Amino acid sequence: MPYAQTEVRVVAGRSAQDEYTLAGVTSIIGKTESAQIKLKGWFKPKIAAALARKGDGYTVTSMGAKTMVNGQRIAGRHDLRDGDLIEVSGLTLEFHVKRAH
Numbered sequence: 001m002p003y004a005q006t007e008v009r010v011v012a013g014r015s016a017q018d019e020y021t022l023a024g025v026t027s028i029i030g031k032t033e034s035a036q037i038k039l040k041g042w043f044k045p046k047i048a049a050a051l052a053r054k055g056d057g058y059t060v061t062s063m064g065a066k067t068m069v070n071g072q073r074i075a076g077r078h079d080l081r082d083g084d085l086i087e088v089s090g091l092t093l094e095f096h097v098k099r100a101h
Helices: none
Strands: 005-012 019-021 026-030 049-054 057-062 067-069 077-079 085-088 091-098
Touching: 049 085, 057 067
Parallel strands: none
Antiparallel strands: 005 019, 005 091, 026 049, 049 057, 057 077, 067 085, 085 091
């Protein structure tokens, strides 16, 4: 089965880009140099959350920062679905899976 392309689009807040393609197994959201999804601002955490591939889907894991999915606060890991809104450290991301044909 061809692999699906997975992206997050910034819908609110400040980040280095407007869209990110999730290419690796894990994508870090934070201010650290190694973060794939960069937070901007003085008081943003170095590592806020992580998006990780799990089988044919993705999860988001809070790494200490308040993290919400579709307006609900999460603790630990949460499975993501196409169209979910992820809020972390003042950044709102829309999660999208583009299925390959």
